[in-house]
Amino acid sequence: MSLAIDDTIVALASAAGGSYEGIIRVSGPAVVEVLKKIFDGETGSGDLQSKRPLVLNGRLRLASDTRAQEVHLPALVYLWPTSRSYTRQPLAEIYLPGSPPLLDLAIRSLCKCGARLAGPGEFTLRAFLAGRLDLTQAEAVLGVIDAQDAASLQSALTQLSGGLSHPLASLRNQLLDLLAHLEAGLDFVDEDIEFISRAELQQQVTAAATKVQSIADQLNSRSETSTSAPRVVLYGEPNAGKSSLLNALAGTAAAIVSPVAGTTRDYLVRLVTIDNQQLQLIDTAGVEEVSSTNAIAADAQSLGQSQHQQADLQLLCIDSSQPMSPWSHAELQRNSLTPRLIIGTKFDQTGGHSFDLPSPALLTSVVTGHGLDELRGAIITALRKSTGEIPVVATTALRCTASLQAAATALASAADLTTNGASDEWIAAELRLALDELGQVIGAVYTDDILDRVFSRFCIGK
Ligand SMILES: Nc1nc2c(ncn2[C@@H]2O[C@H](COP(=O)(O)OP(=O)(O)OP(=O)(O)O)[C@@H](O)[C@H]2O)c(=O)[nH]1
Ligand SMILES: [Mg+2]
Structure with missing residues (x-):
């Protein structure tokens, strides 16, 4: 990697491949001289002291490898002639028709006029060396380019x-x-x-x-965490309605639902997007005492337990149509370090009167859809709070x-x-x-x- 900043670098700034328009970026002390050799155009309006670039309309004269005559390309040039640019040195962006061989020819011509090909990230490196960005901001530039959601x-x-x-x-x-x-x-x-x-x-x-x-x-x-999507874990007693809730939030019948307690034996992860935020919704086996002779049930319990511990947010599901069980009572008393939402499920079966759930509980029904939007909102709010202030x-x-x-x-x-x-x-x-x-x-x-x-x-x- 070259830390020299006194030569003039050039590279294609737009995506590779054919397109309506291509952009070539040039930065360095000789930008204006390089352009003068190759660009005919009139200076548009512009103020040298402004952060806004000068806008030049004209033509780029390129010596073709295959044709005796020069190729003339219509070009629009944005020129920052002073240090008021991204790299804090003279910088130009040349907008040309987006044909790959023409862009390639233009870059080679600029090199013949005194520029050299830039290395990876060299424009941002110059911005960093000039003190315009610090390293975390330089990495953020890459983060913006790579952002998937x-x-x-x-x-x-x-x-x-x-x-x-x-x-x-x-x-x-x-x-x-x-x-x-x-x-x-x-x-x-x-x-x-x-x-x-x-x-x-x-x-x-x-x-x-x-x-x-x-x-x-x-x-x-x-x-x-290998993926940036936060982990939201559904847990509660067997038959509480956890798998039903996962299906309702994911919008697919991903998890098996049945009136038989102990249906979920594994854990199940679904990627769900709520309000532009991607998250992993994880369904676990209902929490129960299992005898040590029942190996599958014991495994299901320990898998559920480990998901529960790795959660960014826990969703405690309690059947609101049933009197509260001793387990739910005890669980509600337990202090949890991980943020937690309390959900009263099967609200449609309560006749409008759920049993004695604590007041911040969200009442939901997958049958009527009651409370599901509120639950989505509460999940996002809780995640934003829990993942800290500095993204x-x-x-x-x-x-x-x-x-x-x-x-x-x-x-x-x-x-x-x-x-x-x-x-x-x-x-x-x-x-x-x-x-x-x-x-x-x-x-x-x-x-x-x-x-x-x-x-x-x-x-x-x-
Ligand atoms: N009426 C009504 N029934 C529901 C609701 N949610 C779940 N059920 C029913 O309750 C039963 C248990 O639901 P599941 O989603 O399988 O419960 P679970 O918590 O995943 O159970 P395990 O996997 O055994 O721990 C099923 O018969 C569901 O149809 C609801 O909102 N309203
Ligand atoms: Mg289940």
């Missing part, structure tokens, strides 16, 4: 607008201030001048440690979890050292470690290896 697009856009960078950058600034105080104190150690009180130091370091740990935990839970794209979670955890650990030990009256030097060393790790996340500290990992996944032209 509205939810992942939303995460990528939030990250692009600084969702992860802003809290991390302000944390780094705060830690840099603390470090400066400590280091100033070290310089005057003989005079016994204190630049920051121990109590203040302890309070700030502990707060930073907690914050970084919580971000690390969020990223960690994100990178562990991140999966590649960032994978790249940064270890760094954030290392930063959190260093800060926790800095907090311990402060409490135990250790010397400022030790505390400063831990702070430096944390700063270095946080710097790697946003790219304030980077190595070629880190840049390679981030940008090699990009396609050429981005």
Whole structure:
């Protein structure tokens, strides 16, 4: 990967293959000179100091390999002639008829005029090197391009607008201030001048440690799941109506439903999209005491249990047409760390009066459809609350979890050292470690290896 930014790069920016229009992007100090050699056109309106590009209408003159005469192509050029561009250097986007051989010829001609072919992600790399984006935002650009559904697009856009960078950058600034105080104190150690009180130091370091740990935990839970769709697990006693509810929400008869208690023996996963959010809806075997001689039932119980533990959201199903069982009573009392919704099923059989369910229970019926829309809404609201405030794209979670955890650990030990009256030097060393790790996340500290990992996944032209 080339970190040079003083040559001028060119690449196809639109999707490969034939189309009505193709876009070629050129960036570098020589953009204007390169264009002058090959483009005839009039300068449209535009203000050099504006962030808006100049719009040039004209023709591109290309020397054909097969024909003696030049090929003249109608072209529209958007030109950012100063540093007010994506890459913070002169940049042009050339709109041409989208024929692959013509676009190819245009790119080769631009190379003959002084540009060179760009590598993968090199435009975004330049934006990063110029300080326009940090690394998490560069990854978000890729997240936007790769987004498969509205939810992942939303995460990528939030990250692009600084969702992860802003809290991390302000944390780094705060830690840099603390470090400066400590280091100033070290310089005057003989005079016994204190630049920051121990109590203040302890309070700030502990707060930073907690914050970084919580971000690390969020990223960690994100990178562990193989699919980004959150897991919503239906559970409850046999015959409570779990499989019926799965079928109703999934809109297909995926799970077997029957009046025989203990119908579901396995677990069943269905991908469901509600309000543009994709989720995995998981049906489990009804919870019951099973004798150790019934191996299938025992297996069903342990499979259900493990799904239940891995849930992002649990849906406790209780038959609202029956008096509440001791199991349901006990289950309702149990504190659950995982967010949970309580659903009173079979509402159509209650004659409008369900048994004594607690008030936040949602009453549903798969026969009349009662409460199903409310349930869909409640699932989405609960998931948005439970998946944390900072959405991140999966590649960032994978790249940064270890760094954030290392930063959190260093800060926790800095907090311990402060409490135990250790010397400022030790505390400063831990702070430096944390700063270095946080710097790697946003790219304030980077190595070629880190840049390679981030940008090699990009396609050429981005
Ligand atoms: N009237 C009515 N019957 C329902 C409703 N939901 C489920 N049932 C019936 O209740 C019985 C049990 O439903 P299932 O969906 O199989 O229950 P389950 O919780 O999956 O049961 P197990 O798999 O055995 O744990 C079936 O006969 C369903 O037709 C409902 O909303 N209204
Ligand atoms: Mg079932």
